[in-house]
Amino acid sequence: MRRSTSVALGLVMGLAVAAQPGQAAPFECPHVGGDFVFGQEANINTLDQMTSATISTRNIAMNIYETLMTRDENNNPILELADSMTESPDHLSYTFKLRQGIQFHNGKPMTSADVVASFDRYSKVGNQRSILNNVARWDAPDPATFIIVMKTAQPTFIEALSSFSVPIVIIPAENRDVPAQQLTHPIGTGPFQLVESVPGSFVKLKRFDGYKPNTQFDNRTGFGGYKKACLDTVTFRIVTEGGARVAGLKTGELHGVEDLPTKSLSELKADPKITILPLRNWWIQTANPNTSAAPTDNLLFRKAVQAALDMDEIMEAASDGNYALNVGFQYPNQPSYTDAGKETYNLKNSELAKQYLVQAGYKGEPLILLTNKDYPPMYNSALVMQQQLQAVGINAQMKVVDWPTSVQMAQKSDPGWNFHFTGWGTQPALGALATMQFLADPNATYRPKDDKGDPELMAAWNDMNTLPAAADRQAAFARMQKIILERVYALPFGSFTKVQGVRSNVSGFVPFRIPRMSNVSMTK
Amino acid sequence: MGRIVIRRLASALPIMAIVSVITFAMIHLIPGDPAVAIAGLSATAEQLETIRRDLGLDQPVLTQLWRWYANVLRGDLGRSLLLGQPVVQVMTQRLQVTLALSAYALVLTLLLGLTAGIVAALRQNTWIDQAAMVFAMIGISLPNFWLGLLMIILFAVDLRWLPTGGYIPLTADPLGWLATSTMPAVSLALLQAGLLARITRSTMLEVLRQDYIRTARAKGLPNRVVVMKHALANALIPIVTVLGIIVSLLISGSVVTETLFSIPGVGQLLTQAVLNRDYPMVQGGLLMTTALLVLVNIAVEVCYALLDPRVRTDGS
Numbered sequence: 108m109r110r111s112t113s114v115a116l117g118l119v120m121g122l123a124v125a126a127q128p129g130q131a132a133p134f135e136c137p138h139v140g141g142d143f144v145f146g147q148e149a150n151i152n153t154l155d156q157m158t159s160a161t162i163s164t165r166n167i168a169m170n171i172y173e174t175l176m177t178r179d180e181n182n183n184p185i186l187e188l189a190d191s192m193t194e195s196p197d198h199l200s201y202t203f204k205l206r207q208g209i210q211f212h213n214g215k216p217m218t219s220a221d222v223v224a225s226f227d228r229y230s231k232v233g234n235q236r237s238i239l240n241n242v243a244r245w246d247a248p249d250p251a252t253f254i255i256v257m258k259t260a261q262p263t264f265i266e267a268l269s270s271f272s273v274p275i276v277i278i279p280a281e282n283r284d285v286p287a288q289q290l291t292h293p294i295g296t297g298p299f300q301l302v303e304s305v306p307g308s309f310v311k312l313k314r315f316d317g318y319k320p321n322t323q324f325d326n327r328t329g330f331g332g333y334k335k336a337c338l339d340t341v342t343f344r345i346v347t348e349g350g351a352r353v354a355g356l357k358t359g360e361l362h363g364v365e366d367l368p369t370k371s372l373s374e375l376k377a378d379p380k381i382t383i384l385p386l387r388n389w390w391i392q393t394a395n396p397n398t399s400a401a402p403t404d405n406l407l408f409r410k411a412v413q414a415a416l417d418m419d420e421i422m423e424a425a426s427d428g429n430y431a432l433n434v435g436f437q438y439p440n441q442p443s444y445t446d447a448g449k450e451t452y453n454l455k456n457s458e459l460a461k462q463y464l465v466q467a468g469y470k471g472e473p474l475i476l477l478t479n480k481d482y483p484p485m486y487n488s489a490l491v492m493q494q495q496l497q498a499v500g501i502n503a504q505m506k507v508v509d510w511p512t513s514v515q516m517a518q519k520s521d522p523g524w525n526f527h528f529t530g531w532g533t534q535p536a537l538g539a540l541a542t543m544q545f546l547a548d549p550n551a552t553y554r555p556k557d558d559k560g561d562p563e564l565m566a567a568w569n570d571m572n573t574l575p576a577a578a579d580r581q582a583a584f585a586r587m588q589k590i591i592l593e594r595v596y597a598l599p600f601g602s603f604t605k606v607q608g609v610r611s612n613v614s615g616f617v618p619f620r621i622p623r624m625s626n627v628s629m630t631k
Numbered sequence: 632m633g634r635i636v637i638r639r640l641a642s643a644l645p646i647m648a649i650v651s652v653i654t655f656a657m658i659h660l661i662p663g664d665p666a667v668a669i670a671g672l673s674a675t676a677e678q679l680e681t682i683r684r685d686l687g688l689d690q691p692v693l694t695q696l697w698r699w700y701a702n703v704l705r706g707d708l709g710r711s712l713l714l715g716q717p718v719v720q721v722m723t724q725r726l727q728v729t730l731a732l733s734a735y736a737l738v739l740t741l742l743l744g745l746t747a748g749i750v751a752a753l754r755q756n757t758w759i760d761q762a763a764m765v766f767a768m769i770g771i772s773l774p775n776f777w778l779g780l781l782m783i784i785l786f787a788v789d790l791r792w793l794p795t796g797g798y799i800p801l802t803a804d805p806l807g808w809l810a811t812s813t814m815p816a817v818s819l820a821l822l823q824a825g826l827l828a829r830i831t832r833s834t835m836l837e838v839l840r841q842d843y844i845r846t847a848r849a850k851g852l853p854n855r856v857v858v859m860k861h862a863l864a865n866a867l868i869p870i871v872t873v874l875g876i877i878v879s880l881l882i883s884g885s886v887v888t889e890t891l892f893s894i895p896g897v898g899q900l901l902t903q904a905v906l907n908r909d910y911p912m913v914q915g916g917l918l919m920t921t922a923l924l925v926l927v928n929i930a931v932e933v934c935y936a937l938l939d940p941r942v943r944t945d946g947s
Contacts, residue, residue: 512661
């Protein structure tokens with residue numbers, strides 16, 4: 108997929124794609140034109156990408172904006188608006204040479220002054236501005252150069268910088284001081300530009316004719332690569348009801364949709380005008396214990412819970428059959444995947460569970476499963492887990508509230524809940540570091556007493572962040588995952604598959620973390 | 632008449648004040664906060680704290696209440712925490728959609744409900760009466776969500792007459808608006824039409840038994856005049872009362888329909904605001920909706936005065 112070797116990321120981090128020889132012809136649109144209408148399941152709150160971590164915003168905004176660095180198809184960091192990146196020998200500065208000839212949607216050329224302004228704004232309003240905590244300053248010595256100077260060496264900085272959770276998108280310098288969430292008319296450098304946004308209804312984009320593809324690649328990869336807008340316009344229509352999305356896809360009013368209901372899949376698969384596209388590894392379904400409250404403050408009790416669970420049954424109910432069993436917090440297709448701690452997973456051993464209960468001195472105290480109905484997979488997995496735990500003699504009770512309430516309750520270690528049901532989507536896709544952040548101090552999801560995490564776990568976390576060699580950081584991750592699973596600081600059930608679908612006259616639509624509209628074309 | 636309107640408008644002020652206090656108290660009493668919605672599903676605790684700090688949600692509730700009232704008195708209902716836009720601007724955009732849809736549904740309600748009720752009363756105890764009341768019962772009983780889905784399958788998927796959803800503003804394309812609004816309006820109207828038909832029938836039956844109707848018939852007036860001028864005019868007061876309630880229900884009760892047909896109206900907006908704890912949107916939105924409903928009730932009372940001279944006399 109890569110065409111040239113101007114970036115030394117592989118040497119610097121051991122994370123980037125290796126340079127490949129050969130000069131494949133760059134992507135050409137099979138057809139040009141058409142208005143692609145995509146049925147999106149969730150409302151968007153804002154298109155101000157710096158201030159939103161929601162998937163619904165990213166779905167649209169990442170077709171408008173671009174970043175210095177992003178992730179490829181396998182979530183490895185790659186350059187996007189930068190032509191090259193050089194890390195200083197002391198690991199304290201990163202020098203980016205910007206690609207030339209890049210224009211914003213308003214016709215203005217992009218220079219390092221815009222990159223400085225973008226970093227300035229992100230440092231003030233960015234939802235994940237903590238990634239710049241260890242940055243001493245950033246400079247623009249000339250219009251084509253941007254330098255980041257670190258306070259201390261941080262081996263994981265490029266991984267954080269290229270994160271697409273809340274990316275540092277590059278905006279024109281004149282938008283530097285726009286307050287948070289008020290960048291209502293986004294101007295970026297991406298292949299599509301905003302035409303109209305009607306909250307709650309639709310967002311319409313059109314091809315940006317001044318877009319310059321990244322010729323270091325020959326095709327789209329992940330959020331970056333060689334991107335071309337083949338479609339005249341793309342309309343993201345907000346269709347929150349699953350049945351309405353199915354109806355829209357069947358009639359051809361919608362050319363692509365996300366999150367097709369499982370019960371409609373057999374009917375849709377039989378329709379030759381529709382192509383079903385499963386997006387595997389969409390999120391990790393998990394339940395997180397409250398280790399400050401009884402009875403889950405007792406490791407033996409938590410082990411009893413772990414031993415009693417049948418993950419197939421839980422995931423079947425949670426996903427209507429669209430799942431894969433998965434050990435831990437990364438997916439097998441990721442370079443950072445490890446099955447460390449696999450001996451604790453999917454035991455479905457009721458006898459062992461009962462032994463642990465006896466050892467734990469369990470006397471039938473209630474075990475509160477905190478879940479919500481806003482996300483049916485979370486509710487369904489809690490329901491099945493309750494049945495499995497009752498079968499081994501645990502007094503499991505459900506506490507069903509709405510999603511914001513459950514999140515707020517789960518952030519406190521007060522008694523009142525023992526397992527909180529949630530799903531981790533973006534972070535596992537970003538990598539081990541982003542995911543393990545959930546389990547590190549402060550505010551670890553397993554709610555350790557006085558917010559002081561397990562010392563061994565924290566030691567592994569520190570190694571993940573600070574060891575200079577990528578292999579050593581990976582070993583630290585494996586150690587951390589093993590500790591989490593063995594001490595039951597989280598119960599990852601498995602990975603979820605999200606099903607998307609397109610009309611058969613659409614080509615180039617490949618499911619990813621967002622619906623990418625570049626390199627997608629359609630015939631009439 | 633003017634006095635009635637002024638008196639009612641004056642009495643609306645304490646209502647608005649009470650509603651705003653109750654709304655503020657209730658939305659802040661519910662656990663959970665908007666940071667969760669803004670941050671998304673996989674947000675870390677640190678991201679949530681950053682958002683809370685940015686939005687001032689870490690301030691004491693009384694400080695937030697004081698700040699909100701101070702702004703309201705200046706005519707500023709604040710900015711939606713989720714949308715980042717002024718509440719008044721968002722509500723104005725969404726109200727246009729909801730009012731247009733409600734007006735369409737109201738026209739259908741009046742056509743279907745009044746016609747069915749009047750015909751059923753005039754043909755009491757015939758098959759026409761029974762058919763009209765069966766229609767009314769179906770309208771009342773069918774969940775509009777289910778009815779909407781059935782209509783999508785029939786008219787959009789099978790027959791391809793209408794789009795499955797979406798919304799085109801009336802001002803942008805009247806025919807497009809008609810196409811996108813017809814199924815939602817019908818699904819909204821059927822419930823209300825059933826209610827109106829039953830009320831109209833019973834009220835008309837009562838009026839038709841009155842002495843003055845017998846007198847009108849005895850005078851030899853044509854049946855059309857008896858029904859339209861004497862019977863319907865006198866039956867209108869309870870019907871207008873019900874219409875006031877129906878208009879309120881159409882404005883406030885379109886959440887499910889708006890969700891199903893992807894219509895960006897007030898119902899969907901406020902439901903999302905409550906679910907996501909968008910405090911300024913809930914507080915400001917409900918205040919504006921309350922003001923609208925108060926105006927509807929004042930309009931109903933003006934209609935009373937126009938229809939019944941006794942009300943005019945009492946009012947003055």
